[in-house]
Amino acid sequence: MKTRITELFGIEHPIIQGGMHYVGFAELAAAVSNAGGLGLITALTQRTPEALANEIRRAREMTDKPFGVNLTFLPSLTPPDYPGYIRAIVEGGVKVVETAGNNPQKWLPVLKDAGIKVIHKCTSVRHSLKAQSIGCDAVSVDGFECGGHPGEDDVPNFILLPRAAEELEIPFVASGGMADGRSLVAALSLGAEGMNMGTRFIATKEAPVHEHVKQAIVAATELDTRLVMRPLRNTERVLKNAAVDRLLEKERALGSKIKFEDIVAEVGGVYPRIMQDGEMDAGAWSCGMVAGLIHDIPTVKELIDRTMREAESIIARRLAGFMAA
Numbered sequence: 622m623k624t625r626i627t628e629l630f631g632i633e634h635p636i637i638q639g640g641m642h643y644v645g646f647a648e649l650a651a652a653v654s655n656a657g658g659l660g661l662i663t664a665l666t667q668r669t670p671e672a673l674a675n676e677i678r679r680a681r682e683m684t685d686k687p688f689g690v691n692l693t694f695l696p697s698l699t700p701p702d703y704p705g706y707i708r709a710i711v712e713g714g715v716k717v718v719e720t721a722g723n724n725p726q727k728w729l730p731v732l733k734d735a736g737i738k739v740i741h742k743c744t745s746v747r748h749s750l751k752a753q754s755i756g757c758d759a760v761s762v763d764g765f766e767c768g769g770h771p772g773e774d775d776v777p778n779f780i781l782l783p784r785a786a787e788e789l790e791i792p793f794v795a796s797g798g799m800a801d802g803r804s805l806v807a808a809l810s811l812g813a814e815g816m817n818m819g820t821r822f823i824a825t826k827e828a829p830v831h832e833h834v835k836q837a838i839v840a841a842t843e844l845d846t847r848l849v850m851r852p853l854r855n856t857e858r859v860l861k862n863a864a865v866d867r868l869l870e871k872e873r874a875l876g877s878k879i880k881f882e883d884i885v886a887e888v889g890g891v892y893p894r895i896m897q898d899g900e901m902d903a904g905a906w907s908c909g910m911v912a913g914l915i916h917d918i919p920t921v922k923e924l925i926d927r928t929m930r931e932a933e934s935i936i937a938r939r940l941a942g943f944m945a946a
């Protein structure tokens with residue numbers, strides 16, 4: 622399949638693995654790239670720029686296909702060493718960066734000077750247009766269904782994607798709720814030129830996370846996610862668990878007086894305990910509604926191959942069949 626996204630990134634299939642904290646290590650990024658998609662290492666999971674440089678080297682040993690790095694700009698009083706991370710990306714010869722979380726304008730010149738393609742992930746048409754106006758090469762349009770941070774507008778992809786298509790000139794991929802060939806064809810129909818998957822890629826053999834996390838995703842239905850931190854305007858879609866119940870109870874009790882410090886036990890630094898140690902109730906962790914569509918733990922290659930087979934069959938048979946009638 623050839624789209625502006627496959628052309629832009631030099632990949633075989635229009636499928637991207639979104640950056641994921643404590644999931645997007647070299648193993649997963651390389652597996653996705655080896656299977657013909659675009660794998661992404663998550664920069665901030667690496668504690669230092671030196672550690673990111675090492676992770677980039679590890680990925681390069683595992684694949685000779687293009688892969689990228691996700692750089693998430695967090696609201697933070699003591700920001701991470703972004704210049705250092707960017708130096709590691711540039712010196713590591715990485716050719717694609719997924720930015721997210723905030724406007725990447727400040728960092729674009731150095732990335733562009735290094736010949737790096739930038740895809741900005743955002744949750745609204747206005748932020749997509751902003752990304753286009755500052756020179757991003759593509760956007761990843763993250764609908765309300767998505768795992769992680771859906772923003773505060775709550776517009777699901779059935780509306781958000783065609784709205785993005787109405788306004789954008791640069792290519793975009795659909796993100797949030799994407800699981801299989803049906804998702805890909807739907808995304809293409811709505812104007813996207815590919816799809817970005819997060820949660821789906823966690824439930825794969827190569828995802829370097831504890832088996833409990835994969836099993837939790839397979840066991841979950843589309844009814845099992847919750848939105849947390851909405852009162853802090855930092856909404857995150859997470860899988861319901863004991864910590865999330867506690868967190869939501871605090872939100873109810875404290876109302877608009879709630880501060881980040883009140884919920885730090887449920888959200889601060891919990892990812893290693895969940896993703897690596899498999900302590901499933903240690904805190905709130907991002908998970909999309911798409912969990913309801915995830916019933917197995919294939920290899921990344923099986924997942925991508927069957928997604929492409931299914932998409933091609935839907936286009937060539939199911940949809941063409943309607944036309945022939």
Ligand SMILES: Cc1cc2nc3c(=O)[nH]c(=O)nc-3n(C[C@H](O)[C@H](O)[C@H](O)COP(=O)(O)O)c2cc1C
Pocket residue numbers: 638639640641642644663691693720721722742763766767768769770796797798799817818819820821906907908909910911
């Ligand atoms: C466990 C997890 C961690 C994530 N961490 C990040 C992150 O650090 N930075 C980021 O930009 N997006 C992050 N995301 C969002 C994904 O990159 C992607 O946009 C989202 O998962 C798409 O929705 P889906 O889960 O329905 O596929 C995370 C998602 C999950 C499920």
